[in-house]
Amino acid sequence: MxxxxxxxxxxxxxxxxxxxxxxxxxxxxxxxxxxxxxxxxxxxxxxxxxxxxxxxxxxxxxxxxxxxxxxxxDVHYHILCGKCGKVFDVPMQYNKDIDLEAEKHSGCRIESHDILFRGICKNCCSEEN
Ligand SMILES: [Zn+2]
Ligand SMILES: [Zn+2]
Structure with missing residues (x-):
């Protein structure tokens, strides 16, 4: 390297x-x-x-x-703050059920999924108040 x-x-x-x-x-x-x-x-x-x-x-x-x-x-979820444009990790558990559900409906073999939440981050929220 x-x-x-x-x-x-x-x-x-x-x-x-x-x-x-x-x-x-x-x-x-x-x-x-x-x-x-x-x-x-x-x-x-x-x-x-x-x-x-x-x-x-x-x-x-x-x-x-x-x-x-x-x-x-590792697979994990993110939130994009609509105010500052920063991306943060969302410390919640990966939901394997969504993969199984998608597999059932699509007939595809699902390996993983990403979730991007959109909202306002903690810092920006506290600035608003
Ligand atoms: Zn923000
Ligand atoms: Zn991350």
């Missing part, structure tokens, strides 16, 4: 479902960055893609405009 890729992976682990832009902002805002450590947004995109292909991170297609990336690889 290249140093740059390692850096991108570390950023995704430190952030919560960052987009490529957020990953870029995180890495470039790091102080003490050496000249050889400079990294372009294009490189970030490429590295995120490779990391996803290698199965080290997961892509969460939650945003309307941008892909979010997740360091957590």
């Amino acid at each position: 290249t140093r740059q890729r390692e850096k991108v992976l570390k950023a995704v682990c430190s952030l919560e479902h960052p987009t490529a832009q957020e990953t870029y902002a995180y890495i470039t805002s790091n102080t003490g960055l050496q000249a050889e450590d400079r990294i372009s947004l294009g490189t970030i995109y490429r590295n995120l893609q490779v990391l996803e292909e290698e199965g080290r991170i997961a892509a969460v297609p939650a945003g309307q405009d941008a892909m979010h990336y997740d360091a957590r690889l």
